[in-house]
Amino acid sequence: MDPKVSSGTNEQLMPMRCPECGTKIEVRHVRSSFPCPGCNKKLCVAAGYLIRLRLLTAILAFVAAYLIGLRGMPLVLVGALGSLVFATIATPIGLVVLPPMIERYF
Numbered sequence: 415m416d417p418k419v420s421s422g423t424n425e426q427l428m429p430m431r432c433p434e435c436g437t438k439i440e441v442r443h444v445r446s447s448f449p450c451p452g453c454n455k456k457l458c459v460a461a462g463y464l465i466r467l468r469l470l471t472a473i474l475a476f477v478a479a480y481l482i483g484l485r486g487m488p489l490v491l492v493g494a495l496g497s498l499v500f501a502t503i504a505t506p507i508g509l510v511v512l513p514p515m516i517e518r519y520f
């Protein structure tokens with residue numbers, strides 16, 4: 415790993431870095447929207463990332479509910495509730511395992 419960060423010409427967005435000043439964003443800073451610890455600009459996690467994470471956790475929850483033998487209405491209820499619980503657990507893990515892109519928050 416090259417510790418030097420090229421400035422200006424690097425077109426590729428770095429995960430978990432401020433798009434404005436390049437400050438590294440720690441997982442503990444990340445909320446649905448949050449100020450950059452470096453330049454104080456309002457930032458957020460790329461929307462596509464959160465949608466994919468939510469979708470993945472919802473699928474996992476429904477598959478888990480199906481596998482424990484639930485069908486019909488209980489499957490829908492437990493699946494919906496489970497996807498909320500899974501998303502709460504998976505979001506901080508996901509931020510570490512698959513660092514998201516950070517975007518300006520408008």
Ligand SMILES: [Zn+2]
Nearest residue numbers: 432435450453
């Ligand atoms: Zn910044």
